[in-house]
Amino acid sequence: MSKQMTGAKMVVQALKDQGVEVVFGYPGGAVLPIYDELFLQNDIRHILVRHEQGAVHMAEGYARSTGKPGVALVTSGPGATNAVTGLTDALMDSIPIVVLTGQVPTFMIGTDGFQEADTVGITRPCTKMNWLVKDTAKLAETIHQAFHVATHGRPGPVLIDIPKDVQFANAEYTPAEKAKVSHYQPRTEGDPDQIARLVEMMESAERPILYTGGGVINSGARASQLLRELAEETGFPVTSTLMGLGCYPASGKNWLGMLGMHGLYEANLAMHGCDLMINIGARFDDRITGRVKDFSPRSKKAHIDIDPSSINKVIRVDVPIVGDVTKVLEEVLRQWRARGSRTDKAGLAKWWKQIDEWRAVKCLAYKNSATTIKPQYALERLEALTKGMDRYITTEVGQHQMWAAQFLGFEDPNRWMTSGGLGTMGYGLPASIGVQIAHPEALVINVAGEASWLMNMQEMGTAMQFRAPVKQFILNNERLGMVRQWQELLHGERYSSSWSESLPDFVKLAEAFGCKGIKCDDPKDLDDAIMEMIRYDGPVIFDCLVEKHENCFPMIPSGKPHNEMLLSADAEAFRSGAVLV
Amino acid sequence: MSALNIKKGSTSHSAYDLRSALSEVEESHTLAVIVENEPGVLARVIGLFSGRGYNIDSLTVAEVDHTGHRSRITIVTRGTPAVIDQIEAQLSRMVPVYAVHDLTMDGPSVQRELALVKVRGKGDHRIEALRLAEIFRANVVDSTLESFVFEMTGTPEKIDAFAELMRPLGLVEIARTGVAALSRGV
Ligand SMILES: Cc1ncc(C[n+]2csc(CCOP(=O)(O)OP(=O)(O)O)c2C)c(N)n1
Numbered sequence: 081m082s083k084q085m086t087g088a089k090m091v092v093q094a095l096k097d098q099g100v101e102v103v104f105g106y107p108g109g110a111v112l113p114i115y116d117e118l119f120l121q122n123d124i125r126h127i128l129v130r131h132e133q134g135a136v137h138m139a140e141g142y143a144r145s146t147g148k149p150g151v152a153l154v155t156s157g158p159g160a161t162n163a164v165t166g167l168t169d170a171l172m173d174s175i176p177i178v179v180l181t182g183q184v185p186t187f188m189i190g191t192d193g194f195q196e197a198d199t200v201g202i203t204r205p206c207t208k209m210n211w212l213v214k215d216t217a218k219l220a221e222t223i224h225q226a227f228h229v230a231t232h233g234r235p236g237p238v239l240i241d242i243p244k245d246v247q248f249a250n251a252e253y254t255p256a257e258k259a260k261v262s263h264y265q266p267r268t269e270g271d272p273d274q275i276a277r278l279v280e281m282m283e284s285a286e287r288p289i290l291y292t293g294g295g296v297i298n299s300g301a302r303a304s305q306l307l308r309e310l311a312e313e314t315g316f317p318v319t320s321t322l323m324g325l326g327c328y329p330a331s332g333k334n335w336l337g338m339l340g341m342h343g344l345y346e347a348n349l350a351m352h353g354c355d356l357m358i359n360i361g362a363r364f365d366d367r368i369t370g371r372v373k374d375f376s377p378r379s380k381k382a383h384i385d386i387d388p389s390s391i392n393k394v395i396r397v398d399v400p401i402v403g404d405v406t407k408v409l410e411e412v413l414r415q416w417r418a419r420g421s422r423t424d425k426a427g428l429a430k431w432w433k434q435i436d437e438w439r440a441v442k443c444l445a446y447k448n449s450a451t452t453i454k455p456q457y458a459l460e461r462l463e464a465l466t467k468g469m470d471r472y473i474t475t476e477v478g479q480h481q482m483w484a485a486q487f488l489g490f491e492d493p494n495r496w497m498t499s500g501g502l503g504t505m506g507y508g509l510p511a512s513i514g515v516q517i518a519h520p521e522a523l524v525i526n527v528a529g530e531a532s533w534l535m536n537m538q539e540m541g542t543a544m545q546f547r548a549p550v551k552q553f554i555l556n557n558e559r560l561g562m563v564r565q566w567q568e569l570l571h572g573e574r575y576s577s578s579w580s581e582s583l584p585d586f587v588k589l590a591e592a593f594g595c596k597g598i599k600c601d602d603p604k605d606l607d608d609a610i611m612e613m614i615r616y617d618g619p620v621i622f623d624c625l626v627e628k629h630e631n632c633f634p635m636i637p638s639g640k641p642h643n644e645m646l647l648s649a650d651a652e653a654f655r656s657g658a659v660l661v
Numbered sequence: 662m663s664a665l666n667i668k669k670g671s672t673s674h675s676a677y678d679l680r681s682a683l684s685e686v687e688e689s690h691t692l693a694v695i696v697e698n699e700p701g702v703l704a705r706v707i708g709l710f711s712g713r714g715y716n717i718d719s720l721t722v723a724e725v726d727h728t729g730h731r732s733r734i735t736i737v738t739r740g741t742p743a744v745i746d747q748i749e750a751q752l753s754r755m756v757p758v759y760a761v762h763d764l765t766m767d768g769p770s771v772q773r774e775l776a777l778v779k780v781r782g783k784g785d786h787r788i789e790a791l792r793l794a795e796i797f798r799a800n801v802v803d804s805t806l807e808s809f810v811f812e813m814t815g816t817p818e819k820i821d822a823f824a825e826l827m828r829p830l831g832l833v834e835i836a837r838t839g840v841a842a843l844s845r846g847v
């Protein structure tokens with residue numbers, strides 16, 4: 081039975097068939113027919129944002145916290161160009177989102193029509209795939225394909241550009257099961273022979289490390305479960321990139337903490353000194369490797385990744401395994417158990433002893449103050465007071481982001497949303513709203529820097545309108561803190577434009593939006609203020625005035641190897657006194 | 662998109678065939694990329710090369726399967742073995758790419774390019790140009806009293822050589838198609 085309908089109706093029908101419950105969007109001339117259809121139904125909720133960048137980050141937050149694709153809908157021209165940062169962010173962090181853009185009618189394309197932009201041209205390098213649909217008969221099928229592409233293989237953003245006349249015209253609807261998607265079927269099973277090589281190496285490794293990343297989280301909850309089993313059965317230490325936090329629990333006994341530029345001393349030195357590195361769903365990003373030439377010079381390396389182009393891109397590995405983390409880890413564990421494998425117990429014991437010595441440096445040590453709130457202290461208190469709660473954290477970009485990664489603990493995947501690859505200031509606030517829309521009852525906190533937060537602060541209006549009780553925990557150092565830190569350490573203390581001048585009064589700003597504002601500048605008041613934020617039933621802007629000149633350590637300056645790490649004064653003092661092997 | 666059952670990862674590129682990829686010497690490779698013939702696909706492929714800083718020495722593209730709606734893009738590129746591996750992996754993972762063949766790695770191949778060469782001259786130069794064209798098996802496809810347009814096919818090197826010889830004899834203009842290539846045998 082053929083079903084004729086307009087292109088606009090097809091869009092809504094296809095979204096429903098794909099199980100979409102929420103669309104983040106902003107209307108305009110070129111998408112009005114679709115907005116008309118949204119108006120006429122109740123299955124899909126539309127969240128009206130305040131800026132299209134916000135819509136895309138919300139879709140990302142929704143996707144990262146649920147594992148389902150997020151959807152954004154924007155108009156042609158400026159609507160589409162405003163979506164570009166979010167698309168690039170999602171591409172870098174492999175987040176499945178589907179962005180629908182309106183376009184001028186097909187007969188006007190190429191005439192510099194009002195609000196015309198070459199959207200597929202502009203977004204080609206920042207999407208996994210994009211389509212301009214010129215024929216209504218192909219619209220539904222393209223949308224189904226788009227969802228397939230966004231969520232299969234290495235996930236990523238896709239975009240469908242829909243001219244207005246295509247939205248008005250009638251054609252037959254193609255249901256999801258009839259859409260042809262068979263040509264894009266990336267391989268998910270790892271090569272059993274390579275896996276066998278890895279298992280053998282694991283049996284003889286003396287200084288192994290599991291280096292995990294966002295791929296574990298993208299692969300689904302089962303991947304994190306399997307990783308935990310693997311760590312438990314082998315006793316191997318586990319570290320993770322910024323993107324992978326939560327795939328192994330922070331309370332787990334094999335946990336070394338995050339690695340990388342601002343990663344923990346013990347994690348980075350273990351990476352440097354290991355003899356077997358097992359990369360699971362990470363991509364040897366430059367924030368991880370430091371100077372490539374000196375990266376973990378004495379180790380054999382295995383790399384599990386669903387994207388073959390990630391393998392041998394930056395670091396050449398000995399055991400390449402192309403596949404989905406879940407399927408590969410299942411096979412690793414199956415072979416490990418079937419062979420009755422054993423680890424090198426004596427070697428491992430020595431390795432852990434070495435790691436414990438590195439841990440004793442206490443690289444996160446900082447000098448607390450009775451009068452000024454240290455940002456690290458603020459996060460320690462936030463962690464203590466929200467532990468065990470149904471909690472999701474998003475962040476902006478800067479020092480606060482790195483401190484959040486260091487001082488907050490994540491027990492489960494999908495609980496931590498941060499802009500890793502692109503480092504997008506302005507990500508956290510809209511992302512927190514996307515997370516809250518997906519998890520209405522949860523405690524959602526955006527750990528923010530004041531400068532980043534201002535970049536998309538208009539979205540507080542969205543939070544108010546849709547009753548998303550997001551907590552904006554702003555570590556306000558009145559500085560572009562991370563920029564200031566680099567200028568202090570690497571640019572001769574010339575603080576070129578790294579002040580946050582003329583900041584708004586955040587409490588008054590909260591009042592202006594109609595939500596709650598809290599200001600705290602005294603460590604003694606901090607616990608009460610945080611509890612007040614948590615208990616308040618609605619959005620909160622928390623202005624936490626912190627030490628202005630705190631630096632974030634450890635730090636590996638870019639281009640340096642792992643063993644040339646800068647430590648805080650306290651940790652440095654300890655290290656120089658300690659005997660290191 | 663047409664229904665096809667080609668599995669990604671089963672193309673000629675494989676992360677497992679690691680030839681001495683540590684070499685720093687640049688090599689020239691001819692890649693045949695079979696893609697969905699849709700608007701924007703060529704732009705996506707070329708954008709990959711410019712965006713990631715890879716070289717394109719030659720590029721040809723045409724639909725080769727009208728019913729299956731597929732085009733063949735032949736790219737001659739240069740890079741160290743690691744870069745060539747990366748190019749192939751990046752191409753293979755693109756959604757509208759069905760297959761990537763490295764003709765340089767897959768064994769012997771036939772490479773041909775077509776060129777149109779316009780030469781102006783009188784007297785001895787004109788006679789000499791005609792004589793050389795014969796040696797190179799170039800055909801005259803247009804002539805006036807003081808000019809020829811030669812058509813020739815051959816490897817890029819042969820065309821380079823011919824063009825070099827024509828230069829002192831009055832070479833005016835040259836149009837080249839870029840390389841089309843197939844592996845030898847079946
Ligand atoms: C959109 C964007 N512009 C510029 C930068 C460069 N940048 C990185 S961190 C930073 C400062 C962030 O300041 P703030 O949000 O106050 O965080 P803090 O470092 O002070 O904690 C800047 C400007 C960026 N990451 N993103």
Ligand SMILES: [Mg+2]
Nearest residue numbers: 529530559561
């Ligand atoms: Mg700041």
